[in-house]
Structure formats: structure tokens, C-alpha cells
Amino acid sequence: MLNDMEIIDEPNDDLKESYVRDVFFVALNCGKLLLESGAETYRIEDTMMRISNSYGVSNPQVFVTPTVIIFSMNEHSLTQTVRIDERTNDLGMVDVINNLSREISGGMPLKTAIRRIERIHESIVFPLWLMVLTGGMVGFMFLLLFDGALIDLPAAAFGGALGVFIMEGILRVTRVKFFTEFFASLFIAVTAYLYAVYGPGMHMETIIIASVMPLVPGVLITNAIREMIRGHLLAGIMKGAEATLTAFAIGAGVALMFMLI
Known part of the structure; x- marks a missing residue:
């Protein structure tokens, strides 16, 4: 999704749109991984909102059901609906995303968070x-x-x-x-x-x-x-x-x- 796109850690006037899209990518993928792993919907909504707020994006709107995520950053005209077809009970993945969310709240750079998400997608928690x-x-x-x-x-x-x-x-x-x-x-x-x-x-x-x-x-x-x-x-x-x-x-x-x- 982010191939050939410059990833930055601090927004400015010229690159603010790219920065917000990167935040959108991180928050949405964290929510998707949580829902696929059987996490509670309130946990997913809270995690996605915390990630967005941690990177300075205010007023994110999240609606989650056991099969759908609707995520919107209204002030930046970004909205996406993600349908989840495959779900399991993977508490190991839930723990991984929870730890990542805490690190983001603690000041993890956006560039690092994106790389972590990409590595998580490629990993298998439990063989x-x-x-x-x-x-x-x-x-x-x-x-x-x-x-x-x-x-x-x-x-x-x-x-x-x-x-x-x-x-x-x-x-x-x-x-x-x-x-x-x-x-x-x-x-x-x-x-x-x-x-x-x-x-x-x-x-x-x-x-x-x-x-x-x-x-x-x-x-x-x-x-x-x-x-x-x-x-x-x-x-x-x-x-x-x-x-x-x-x-x-x-x-x-x-x-x-x-x-x-």
C-alpha cells in the first residue's frame, strides 16, 4: 500500500496529506489484525483512536462489528470500509498489537510503526x-x-x-x-x-x-x-x-x- 511513498515522522504543510495517510495505514491495519485475531470490538475501536491521536490526528471515527471495520478521518476526507472474512482466536497476535499500540503511545516514530506492521503481516505467531x-x-x-x-x-x-x-x-x-x-x-x-x-x-x-x-x-x-x-x-x-x-x-x-x- 505504501510502496514508493515517502514515509515521514513529522508533518508539514507540503507533506501533511502523505503523513495522514501513513497514520491511516497504521491505525487501520492494527484494527484489521486485531479483528482477525478475535479481539473485542471496543478494544479495536479504542486502539485505532489512540494510534490516530498519538500521531496528532484528531477526531477519528471508528465503527467495528465482528465482520466489518469502518474507519474515517473526517477532517482529512479519508474513509475506508474493510470486510473481514477470516477470523480466529489468536491471543498472541492480540498481545503483539497491544504492545505495538503502547509503544506508539509512548512516542514510536511513524516510520518505525509502519515497518513493524509490515513485519507483523509476514509473521506467524503460532505454527x-x-x-x-x-x-x-x-x-x-x-x-x-x-x-x-x-x-x-x-x-x-x-x-x-x-x-x-x-x-x-x-x-x-x-x-x-x-x-x-x-x-x-x-x-x-x-x-x-x-x-x-x-x-x-x-x-x-x-x-x-x-x-x-x-x-x-x-x-x-x-x-x-x-x-x-x-x-x-x-x-x-x-x-x-x-x-x-x-x-x-x-x-x-x-x-x-x-x-x-
Whole structure:
């Protein structure tokens, strides 16, 4: 977006328009990254306004829903609408953008902020192998939390890792929501059934519950409540509905396995 454009840190009469466009670029891309990572809409609006104000641009207007950002700098005739088609729960990216916003408020030069944004776009916060490994650890730990049998620990760890792997694998083929959680929970239930019936497993239900925990929309539920408390009713209702449908998809996958056995 900013190729072949001179980037400056202090505006003057001749280059003020270029400076404002650079500020617009930084604020809008920070908001876009936050929304794609599952951040709350009030956090996104506050971050974009703080960045704009930190670089001396007054009266920015921001409107954010879970799928759209409308950003305007009215005094400079700049307005853009960005539609977000792909969203995930990446708290690592949220933390990265929050830290960047704090550094900008602390006096980071505009040129440096633009370069940081470009590097963030090229980075991968959590690789697939780490997500799968973490899913297995979550299943393992939740089985201990639920007082499951020690003999069931391998199945819970494998089921949690398998669920995350299937979910992320399907997301790389199609972005259709809810099918990912449905098929992931279905294969988790099948794994738990095979381990309990044909293997040394003792409590199939506990294995299933522990293994599906990485799929549970806990962040969505928390964000929906926080949005409602903050008065962002539209975002709160939308995220609450998404969390409900996700939970239904998880339950449907497990229920289908019980119907087939």
C-alpha cells in the first residue's frame, strides 16, 4: 500500500496529506489484525483512536462489528470500509498489537510503526505443530482436572491433538464455520470409543469431555459477555450466537458417534 511513498515522522504543510495517510495505514491495519485475531470490538475501536491521536490526528471515527471495520478521518476526507472474512482466536497476535499500540503511545516514530506492521503481516505467531501440541496438552490436563483414570491420559492427549489438527486442517481447505468443530468432535468421540471398547480405556465419557475442551469457544463466550457489558450489543449478540452454534456443532459431532454405535 505504501510502496514508493515517502514515509515521514513529522508533518508539514507540503507533506501533511502523505503523513495522514501513513497514520491511516497504521491505525487501520492494527484494527484489521486485531479483528482477525478475535479481539473485542471496543478494544479495536479504542486502539485505532489512540494510534490516530498519538500521531496528532484528531477526531477519528471508528465503527467495528465482528465482520466489518469502518474507519474515517473526517477532517482529512479519508474513509475506508474493510470486510473481514477470516477470523480466529489468536491471543498472541492480540498481545503483539497491544504492545505495538503502547509503544506508539509512548512516542514510536511513524516510520518505525509502519515497518513493524509490515513485519507483523509476514509473521506467524503460532505454527501448526505448536497448536497441535498444545491441544494435546490441554486434553491431558483437563482429564486430570476431571479426576480421570491415568490409563485414559494417552487417549485424552491424542484426542485433543487430533481435534486441533483436524480443525486447522479443514480451515485450510474451506472457511465454512461449524463444520470444522463438528468433524473434529466426531473423530475425537470415535477415538475415545475405540480406546475404551477395544483398548485399555476406562471412562469414554471423560476422555471425550477432556479432548473436546480445546474446541470449546471459551474466548468467544467471554468476549460476548464483555461486549454486552461495554454496551456493544450488536457485537455481543453476534459473538454469543457464534459461540452457541459452535457449541452445538461440537455436541452434534459427539452425538452422531453415539447414534452410530
